Amino acid sequence: MRIVIAPDSFKGCLTALEVCEAAAAGIERIDPEFEIAQVPMADGGEGTVQSLVDATDGKLVTESVTGPLGEAVEATYGLLGDDETAVIEMAAASGLPLVPEDRRDPLKTTTFGTGELIRAALDEGRRKLIVGIGGSATTDAGAGMAAALGVRLLDEDGEQIGFGGAELGRLATIEMADADPRLEDAEIRVACDVDNPLYGENGAAFVYGPQKGAASKDVEVLDRNLRRFSHVVQRDLGLDVRDIPGAGAAGGLGAGLVAFCGANLEPGVEIVIDAVDLPEAMREADLCITGEGAIDTQTAFGKTPAGVASVAGRQSIPVVAIGGGVSLDAVKLHERGFHALASVLTGPMTLTEAMEPERAKAMIAFTSEQMVRCFLAGKQCD
Numbered sequence: 374m375r376i377v378i379a380p381d382s383f384k385g386c387l388t389a390l391e392v393c394e395a396a397a398a399g400i401e402r403i404d405p406e407f408e409i410a411q412v413p414m415a416d417g418g419e420g421t422v423q424s425l426v427d428a429t430d431g432k433l434v435t436e437s438v439t440g441p442l443g444e445a446v447e448a449t450y451g452l453l454g455d456d457e458t459a460v461i462e463m464a465a466a467s468g469l470p471l472v473p474e475d476r477r478d479p480l481k482t483t484t485f486g487t488g489e490l491i492r493a494a495l496d497e498g499r500r501k502l503i504v505g506i507g508g509s510a511t512t513d514a515g516a517g518m519a520a521a522l523g524v525r526l527l528d529e530d531g532e533q534i535g536f537g538g539a540e541l542g543r544l545a546t547i548e549m550a551d552a553d554p555r556l557e558d559a560e561i562r563v564a565c566d567v568d569n570p571l572y573g574e575n576g577a578a579f580v581y582g583p584q585k586g587a588a589s590k591d592v593e594v595l596d597r598n599l600r601r602f603s604h605v606v607q608r609d610l611g612l613d614v615r616d617i618p619g620a621g622a623a624g625g626l627g628a629g630l631v632a633f634c635g636a637n638l639e640p641g642v643e644i645v646i647d648a649v650d651l652p653e654a655m656r657e658a659d660l661c662i663t664g665e666g667a668i669d670t671q672t673a674f675g676k677t678p679a680g681v682a683s684v685a686g687r688q689s690i691p692v693v694a695i696g697g698g699v700s701l702d703a704v705k706l707h708e709r710g711f712h713a714l715a716s717v718l719t720g721p722m723t724l725t726e727a728m729e730p731e732r733a734k735a736m737i738a739f740t741s742e743q744m745v746r747c748f749l750a751g752k753q754c755d
Contacts, residue, residue, distance in 0.1 A: 376400060376745065377658045377690075379412040379651060381665040381677035382420040383697060383737075386728040389413035389420065390427040392737060396662055396695075399738030400745050412654050414663070416677045417564025417641015418507040422451040422460050425503070428649040429454035436493050438466045438486035439521075441510040443536055446471055450490050458501040458648065459494035463487040463623060464508035467517075469585060472510045477586025479512035479578075479595060483536035484626055488521025491634070495555045503644055504630065505564040506623035510585055512538040512577055512595045514602045515629015523551045524633055538578075538624070541598035547609040552633065561634050564641030566675045569621035571614060571628045572599040577621035585624070599625055606632045642680030651684050660748055661685040661692045662741055668696035668716075673709045682710035693744045695737065697727055713747070715740050 378400075380392045387395070393411035400407060413428045415421035426433055431453040440446035448465040452458075464470070466486030469477070487504075494502055511517070516526050517536055525548040526534050534540040570576050578587065578595035587595060602625070603615045612632050614620050619638040620628035630636035646652070655661065663681040665672065672694070673679050682692045691712045699716045706714060717736040718727060726732065 374404065375408040375658045377410045377412060377655055377661045379414050379661060379663050379681045381414050381416060382424065383666040383733060384419065386666065386733050387730060388427065389415060389424040391734065392664065395734040395737040396741035399742035402742055403745055410654050412649055412651060414677045414681060415645050416675060417505045417566060417644060419462065419464065421505045421564065421641070421645065422449065422462050425453055425460045425645065425648055426451040436490060438489040439483065440486055441467050441472050441482040442476060443483065446486065448486060448490055450494060452497060452499065453648065457499060458503060459497065459499035460503040461490045461494065462505045463626060466490050467511050468508045469510040477510065479582055479585040479587050479624060480539035480591055481537040482511045483517035484511050484513055484515050485517035485521045485536060488518035491518065492522060492553065495553065495559065500559050502559060502561045503564065503648060504561060505641060506626050509623035509626060511626065512582055512585065512624035514541060514571070514599055514625030515633060516541060518626065518629055519633040522553045522556065522633065524549055525551060538595045538598055541602045544601055544605050547605055556634050561630065561636035562644050563627060563630050563636045563638045564644050565619040565622045565627050565638040566641050567622050568618035570616050571603055571620040571625050572596050577625045580621065581624060640675055642675060642677055646680055646684060651681065655684055655688050655690060658690050660745065661690050662695065662744065663692060664695040666696060667698045668694055668703050668714055669700040670702050670705055672703065673706055679709060686710040691748065695740050695744065713744065715744055
């Protein structure tokens, strides 16, 4: 019996590896001789660095970088076990949680620290980079990141513009001559699961600016400045980034990564599937168990379990998904390759109780054991 356990983390409770270990412990109670492959997964958002480091026997590296407000922060990124790839979550350096609510202002916040993390990964000799761009505090179109990598973003007087989305209004010229030459040899894949354009009513400023602290008048300024940025990029770099799906992600960082780093924007879970070689891990498996903190209809749209189910489906492997909660409308997931769904909750409890790590591990172990027992019972009836 070969079983692949490939869950996302249970956010705020357990890492994906801890979910794997708990599920495996439960399954081994049935038969310790079962072959169990533990493959921690993610979808490019929070937890991706940890999951990929765990899945590939890599390591975490912490750097002091420039935070969103220009103050130093400690940011962690991952070096994967293939000795070629680094994985970065922009939120670690430029994320919204790093900014107190009363200081959130995308007119001022910068992605400079994200650029410093990219530079640190290049310093480590890594030429394959995975960058997750969810959870940003910024709307600077990656201008700060570019500056950290040697790109010169100049005003009418030939002076480097400052930090923040407001400064894009002064942008007159982009010069790439001093950009880090290692970028030319780097393969940068960006985990991006939104398709917003750079500007306009569905763009970075109007859709995401308010949650980052932008007032209505600020949103209009930011949108106008993103238009200016797009115009200068097209004129000076020969790239039209405005309508690239995902250009508006992370306050336009999606566009900036394409323009300045030659990056490709891709669905996050697909990048992770490739990085951990999930199809190979699935070979000759009898059953796959995946999951995340909550299973509902949104699980089908770019979330980790959906990506796992897709890989399993191509190899005709049954898939079970477990979660802290399972909504009634999640029954629609059966049409998307999920054979069974199960909540790990074992009785009435508060959210705080459910998210207590040791309790959660015990419940995941119990539920995984029961799902495998049901699978085995079904085989006996065939």
